[in-house]
Amino acid sequence: MASDSDDSLPPQGRFNRLRKLAGLSAQLGAEVLKSGARRVAGQEQELLSKGMAEKLVATLGDLKGAAMKFGQAVSMDPDLMTPEVRQVLARLQNQAPSMGYETVARVIEAELGAPPEALFHQFDQEPLAAASLGQVHRAVMKDGRPVVVKVQYPGVGDSLQGDLDNLGLVVKTVSKAAKAIDGTAYFRELREEMLLELDYRREARLCQNFVRGVARLPDLKVPEVMDALTSGRVLTLELLEGQTLKDWVVTEPSAEERFRVARQLIRAIYGPFFFAGEIHADPHPGNFMVMKDGRLGLLDFGSIKSFSERFVDANRLMFLQAMKLEPMDVLGLSREVGFTVDLPEPEAEALIRELLSIVGRPMRSEAYDFAACEINRDMRRHFTQNAGRFLKIRPPAEGVMFFRSTGGLMHNLKLISAKGDFRAVYMEVADLLA
Structure with a gap:
């Protein structure tokens, strides 16, 4: 060894x-x-x-x-x-330098009580993917079912803790120097969520629970968890066949295929959030699988965020009113979501309305082109131009993971460069909430 x-x-x-x-x-x-x-x-x-x-x-x-x-x-x-x-x-x-197979085998034996050769009919020594906290190997169970086995890097927990402690010192120093940009609550939220990702038993439970969020979306697929071959540092899941989003997009798919997958991505983020109060908060292109049967597979459930009922209900109402083009109490709903507003109300309302206008472009258009999408750029510009005032409009801590997810969705949709009637896609989600 x-x-x-x-x-x-x-x-x-x-x-x-x-x-x-x-x-x-x-x-x-x-x-x-x-x-x-x-x-x-x-x-x-x-x-x-x-x-x-x-x-x-x-x-x-x-x-x-x-x-x-x-x-x-x-x-x-x-x-x-x-x-x-x-x-x-x-x-x-998903292509970080991989750890050697002997190390992988040692972790599996320590966690599951036997080496891979004794637990699986077949276990590929070369990793299928390597990521931030662990790497994934393809395997075949004794009953013939193909699976993927995620094995955590030895010592990565201490490494992650150290990185976050170093970053925490920076956040604390900046926050003390300028109370207006106190980010301690947001950093605490991010830190807690990232440390929780180290527990693969928790990830297995989140994966199993996430099935509820996609139950009404049959074009999405959550892999089955193999409980008997899962522990705190080893996670075994059903193998989903297909290409990750980042590999699929370079195959030059047709315009129809691009629109279909973009539609599935929107449903994969907003569906579970509105239906079950959960969101996939690590939406990089390696975490979505364009499957051979046409479904979109969801991967990596370590960063599933569960939100308060208040946060979900207020966002749901805001979304439905936006889709129905109804008058909206922007400030009232923002406060209901959990925002703290320390600006004069007319000033704050104008800033938030402009923000919602930028974000809502695809929801209002029957012919939106994500290849030319400038939502993230324009949001960044809006924040930069009004930085001092936005410091007085503070979102709740749980909003960090929501913005991480929805911002990542916009990046993925631009990566796909789909064009079509996206208002109809968002209306599908709204109709499911009726």
């Missing part, structure tokens, strides 16, 4: 990881400053070069944990990087 010196495992020690990140940050900062100076001088200059992106992938992929999750999020934003650079960064979505 291999020792814990497997060099594909995340580096241990909070300060060792901080040192690696600090070195990367210095290089990254120098490049961004250089590109910024060239832009000021009127020269076309990309924010990040392909070479720097390669360094970013190598470092974050080795670190895994929270650092890699950050890289995954950055790779999804089409407005920040060129297609070439995003293609490099996209490797973080």
